[in-house]
Amino acid sequence: MDGSSFLDISLDLNTNPFSAKLPKKEVSVLASTHLKRKWLEQDESASELREELNRVNSENKKLTEMLARVCESYNELHNHLEKLQSRQSPEIEQTDIPIKKRKQDPDEFLGFPIGLSSGKTENSSSNEDHHHHHQQHEQKNQLLSCKRPVTDSFNKAKVSTVYVPTETSDTSLTVKDGFQWRKYGQKVTRDNPSPRAYFRCSFAPSCPVKKKVQRSAEDPSLLVATYEGTHNHLGPNASEGDATSQGGSSTVTLDLVNGCHRLALEKNERDNTMQEVLIQQMASSLTKDSKFTAALAAAISGRLMEQSRT
DNA sequence: CGATTTTGACCTGCGC
DNA sequence: GCGCAGGTCAAAATCG
Numbered sequence: 001m002d003g004s005s006f007l008d009i010s011l012d013l014n015t016n017p018f019s020a021k022l023p024k025k026e027v028s029v030l031a032s033t034h035l036k037r038k039w040l041e042q043d044e045s046a047s048e049l050r051e052e053l054n055r056v057n058s059e060n061k062k063l064t065e066m067l068a069r070v071c072e073s074y075n076e077l078h079n080h081l082e083k084l085q086s087r088q089s090p091e092i093e094q095t096d097i098p099i100k101k102r103k104q105d106p107d108e109f110l111g112f113p114i115g116l117s118s119g120k121t122e123n124s125s126s127n128e129d130h131h132h133h134h135q136q137h138e139q140k141n142q143l144l145s146c147k148r149p150v151t152d153s154f155n156k157a158k159v160s161t162v163y164v165p166t167e168t169s170d171t172s173l174t175v176k177d178g179f180q181w182r183k184y185g186q187k188v189t190r191d192n193p194s195p196r197a198y199f200r201c202s203f204a205p206s207c208p209v210k211k212k213v214q215r216s217a218e219d220p221s222l223l224v225a226t227y228e229g230t231h232n233h234l235g236p237n238a239s240e241g242d243a244t245s246q247g248g249s250s251t252v253t254l255d256l257v258n259g260c261h262r263l264a265l266e267k268n269e270r271d272n273t274m275q276e277v278l279i280q281q282m283a284s285s286l287t288k289d290s291k292f293t294a295a296l297a298a299a300i301s302g303r304l305m306e307q308s309r310t
Numbered sequence: 311c312g313a314t315t316t317t318g319a320c321c322t323g324c325g326c
Numbered sequence: 327g328c329g330c331a332g333g334t335c336a337a338a339a340t341c342g
Contacts (some may be wrong), residue, residue: 182315183314186316
């Protein structure tokens, strides 16, 4: 996927909405000194405003450049990752989306582009090889197996994995993704000392989405969130009904993760997971930058106001 | 007081 | 058939 296809870096941050409306210095004949003073005051504040706007404009430019750089490095990373993947597991390319069954051949699993299943080195000993395979199998099943009687629709439920960097001291096992979740279970699993938390979307039973969150055994600073299924509703911050309706609301909620998540779901399973990992990391680092989020919020609200005017 | 979380019990599928 | 492990349920506890 081309990074720039979902991130329009030509975004007009709209931080200069008044530039076209600045009063031209037409000298009119002012009859009284009172009026003259008033005009001088206005002129002064206008020049102050202009200065401020210039400053904001240059900041805007810097942000745009920053964004372009981020997209560039995203594309580089993505290409690099694809190259690595095609070199390491060419057979993977030919397989379809795996069915969630315990008997699933581990090699067919496509959901772990990074780390989790590659922490142990390959060993030529058949016994250990088997053991290694078994461990991989277990790890993968950990995130995929579903032993409940499943309906057809559930069987087709999309599974995606998201890695979220967190503080190692944070034991809450919460991943902020814009949706509201209700925890319904927690379990300690065999090959990971940290427990796994089970969440259902708060809109359940109408929304079938579930997620599992567990700290990565290999990198405790990472939370591994596994999503099953797709939301059949908007996020809690969105207006009800039509996703495209902006409804003239002046509130802008930055939900980069969610938006990208939805985009990624349109691709196949493997790409989906890869993209989400990268997107998640990008989004989390961007949303941590308060300046960026503020500027983006201003830009979006500016756009909305502009649209509502036209 | 309703919503949410916790946690032990129970269910289910799989391998032996 | 049995044991194991992951997933879910539901009563109790906690929170806002």
